[in-house]
Amino acid sequence: MKADEQLTEAQELATLLSINDRVLRHNIRNELSVALGYLTEIEAADDSPETRAQVATIRDHLESLLDTSERTRRLASIWQTDARCSVDLVTVVEEEVAQLTAEAPDATIRTELPKRCVVRTHPSVRVAFEEALRNAVEHNDDVTVTVRVWRDDAVHLVVADDGRGIPRIERRTLRNSEETPLEHTEGVGLWLIYWAVNRAGGTVEFAENEPGGTAVRIRLPDRPDSDGSAGVDSGEDRR
DSSP, X not given: OHHHHHHHHHHHHHHHHHHHXXXXXXXXXXXXXXXXXXXXXXXXXXXXXXXXXXXXXXXXXXXXXXXXXXXXXXXXXXXXXXOOEEEEHHHHHHHHHHHHHHHOTTXXXXXXXXXXXXXXXXXXXXXXXXXXXXXXXXXSSSOEEEEXXXXXXSEEEEEEEOSSOOOXXXXXXXXXXXXXXXXXXXXXXXXXXXXXXXXXXXXXXXXXXXXXXXXXXXXXXXSOOSSOOXXXXXXXXXX
16 A cells, blocks of 8 residues: 555656646746846847846846756656666766866866776766766866766766855755755755666765865666665765
């Protein structure tokens, strides 16, 4: 009986997320596109320095909201499949690092990788790594990021940076698995990491890096996990 109730709840949650996904993709994106279009017209009609500055500020806020909408949509998409596939984490890292290096040439990204590291896991693992890497680069200036992958009794992927670190309120929120009014765009990215790893049956730790910055440590089972559970820890640095 309990298993049936859990299945029903999971199906209802999937339906709710699907609706939320469509609303975010259609309504919010459309409204923001209209607003950004009018901003362009205003800028063309009045090119005074004051107007340009005001338009730039408004555009920054709207584009930030658009990014939040897209990340929230991706969060919903994580739950749309239970499939498992074989993923070479080395290939994933190399592709994402190459793309981000092209977009943010000022960032320094170092890698410590084996030749291959294939794991059978949920396809959202790529999302988790992408968000961990982008959070490190986009929310810090002149940052150095180190990405490590290795395998022992499990598969490990670590993204460590020397930036300003994750605010305590966000790490506490993730540890407690409940949202607060203080969450913002960066927090959505952290939730993407958390739930993507959760769906893969792994664990993720958001810790302080030494001597400063953040270390995101992802641990994945080296073979399919039957219950798909995951944990999160915001404790001390262990590697």
